[in-house]
Amino acid sequence: MVYSSKDNPGLIRVLSFLKSHDTEYLSGQDLSDVLRISRVAVWKHIKKIKELGYTIESKQKRGYRLVSNTDLLLPWEIIQGLKTKKIGRVAYYYDSINSTQNQAMKMTSDSKNNGAIIIAQKQTGGKGRLGRKWISPKGGIWLSVILYPEFDISVATLFPIASALALSIALEKCFDINPELKWPNDITIKGKKVAGILIDASLESNKIENVVLGVGINFDVNIKEIEKDLKNTPNFYGVSSLKKFKKGTSPVHLVQTFLVELEKIFDLLNVGQTKKIIKEWTKRSSTIGKNVELTTKEGKISGKAIKIDDDGALVISGKKNTRVISGDITHLPK
Ligand code: BT5
Numbered sequence: 001m002v003y004s005s006k007d008n009p010g011l012i013r014v015l016s017f018l019k020s021h022d023t024e025y026l027s028g029q030d031l032s033d034v035l036r037i038s039r040v041a042v043w044k045h046i047k048k049i050k051e052l053g054y055t056i057e058s059k060q061k062r063g064y065r066l067v068s069n070t071d072l073l074l075p076w077e078i079i080q081g082l083k084t085k086k087i088g089r090v091a092y093y094y095d096s097i098n099s100t101q102n103q104a105m106k107m108t109s110d111s112k113n114n115g116a117i118i119i120a121q122k123q124t125g126g127k128g129r130l131g132r133k134w135i136s137p138k139g140g141i142w143l144s145v146i147l148y149p150e151f152d153i154s155v156a157t158l159f160p161i162a163s164a165l166a167l168s169i170a171l172e173k174c175f176d177i178n179p180e181l182k183w184p185n186d187i188t189i190k191g192k193k194v195a196g197i198l199i200d201a202s203l204e205s206n207k208i209e210n211v212v213l214g215v216g217i218n219f220d221v222n223i224k225e226i227e228k229d230l231k232n233t234p235n236f237y238g239v240s241s242l243k244k245f246k247k248g249t250s251p252v253h254l255v256q257t258f259l260v261e262l263e264k265i266f267d268l269l270n271v272g273q274t275k276k277i278i279k280e281w282t283k284r285s286s287t288i289g290k291n292v293e294l295t296t297k298e299g300k301i302s303g304k305a306i307k308i309d310d311d312g313a314l315v316i317s318g319k320k321n322t323r324v325i326s327g328d329i330t331h332l333p334k
Pocket of ligand 1: 098099100101102123125126127128129130132133134135136141142143144186193194195196197198214215216217218226230233234235236237238239240
């Protein structure tokens with residue numbers, strides 16, 4: 001099933017009314033009168049709302065009352081109360097999809113989708129960088145964002161790093177945790193991967209036309225099952241899941257917080273303010289200052305990670321410093 005923020009206006013009206021009157025029972029007739037829809041339509045919407053995971057108490061002669069919300073990342077749940085200008089104002093939700101990234105890339109041709117997000121409850125062909133497998137069962141947050149950047153192609157390589165920073169800030173705000181940023185764009189907790197970031201960019205005559213940012217967050221997943229599946233895959237070093245940590249928030253609130261932080265950072269990049277991004281990223285980095293081994297297309301490099309440059313390249317010390325734009329990193333013992 002797919003739901004978009006543009007569909008289901010009737011259902012959304014019934015749901016909003018139930019939400020704003022959740023201390024009282026509303027009869028089918030009341031809802032029908034106030035919302036000016038037939039009683040059959042009210043009944044159909046209530047049935048659907050229940051199927052979507054909301055708990056509605058029905059009492060004979062009194063009516064309906066919304067008792068609790070759904071855990072699903074439905075478009076109207078994300079948009080309600082979302083404090084962004086552009087990002088996430090249009091949303092699509094799939095209960096199952098091959099990859100939100102592939103779907104988002106198909107949707108980039110329509111400029112109305114600028115800022116749109118595509119979310120799935122599970123992915124059957126989730127992908128990481130270089131076509132790697134990304135395990136995406138129910139319980140995680142699998143999402144892609146379509147963006148039309150104004151920044152120059154020279155800062156495009158900083159975008160994955162900036163996006164990882166936005167997610168890290170959102171995680172700090174929503175959970176009692178200190179996530180680490182592992183170059184280039186992994187987010188870890190106590191050294192284990194809790195989220196990964198993937199960027200697909202479309203270029204035209206040396207200008208970025210659009211980017212699709214893919215974010216995979218292990219919100220409430222079975223760590224052991226995923227780890228069993230991932231042994232011997234590239235860039236595997238253990239899995240972490242957010243639900244383990246106390247003082248957590250709902251998936252909807254985490255997504256909303258992330259979108260707000262992403263928009264702030266995207267705006268900074270668009271006006272070329274990269275210094276602040278680099279400073280904040282470095283503060284949270286688990287890579288800078290460590291001895292590392294990097295696996296790149298050109299081979300392996302090892303040395304001490306000193307800093308990241310304005311374009312996100314990692315600088316490794318040696319007789320001559322080396323700049324690396326992409327690769328997989330292993331932190332070595334001191
Ligand atoms: C990434 O690649 O980390 C990018 C992941 C992006 C996933 C999102 S989900 C929404 C959107 N739609 C998609 O189809 N993709 C994006 P990379 O750094 O190359 O890491 C890939 C490696 O991470 C794999 O080879 C595994 O070792 C490991 N891995 C796979 N699934 C994982 C998971 N759920 N948790 C932790 N590690 C995982």
